[in-house]
Amino acid sequence: MVATEYYLGLSVLLFVLGALGVLIRRNAIIIFMSVELMLNAANLAFVAFARMHQSLGGQIFVFFVMAVAAAEVAVGLALIVTIFKTKQSIDIDQLNQLKG
């Protein structure tokens, strides 16, 4: 059994890559995928801690995070489609006004 530090290290690396994706990419869909990657990294840490403490609470929490991620993706992608319909672009640098 690999020590929990290794899983935490991997989780941190994946989280940082996701955060980097949000900061340096301009395609709204790829930014969204980076958010999913960050959620996934947090889930990995949750499951690693659940194994360490022999408690199922962490795994249940991952289950809830997955449900929230599914809801978030449904609404977020609907938003992206709506924005694309009005602006003809999903470049986030173009989205600089609140009025549609």
Place this chain on the structure above:
Amino acid sequence: MIPDLVLFFGLAGIAIASALGMLLSRNAIYSAINLIINFVTVAVFYLLLGAPFIALAQITVYAGAIMVLFLFVIMLLGAERLRASRTLAWQQPLAILLSIILVLETAYILILRPGSLSPPTTVSAGFGAPQAIGQTLFESYLLPFEIISVLLLVAMIGAIVLTRRERLGEKKEEG
């Protein structure tokens, strides 16, 4: 111990490489497929950590439902390749610098205390099995479970309303 480490580092390499591929590829479709590889690798980590139910939920919900939704939207919007616009030129190096600082900080913390977080070598049989998860879910976490169902309903209605509003507006303009 050694086969475990080899397995861990092999899978970790795949996970980080696919995350980098997601980050760097110009085409959104390749990004989505790299992210699917990443999700499946993380599902294998869940299996290694004694969470078979979560691993399969990861594959069905993330790699199955969520990424298929992403691929639908990418194909709907035509997988456009954005030209490199430089409105905030200083943002990219700053983001990379801050990420490196964050990684170094966490590496410092993790390396400073080696071995303090080692998990037990064996867990009780049935740990993380669907039966155990279901029992915990409906005994201790019943209220959050119900709230999640309401949240999913709200998200469904929200998605329908958001994509429908445009069409109603067009009809009004026509009439």
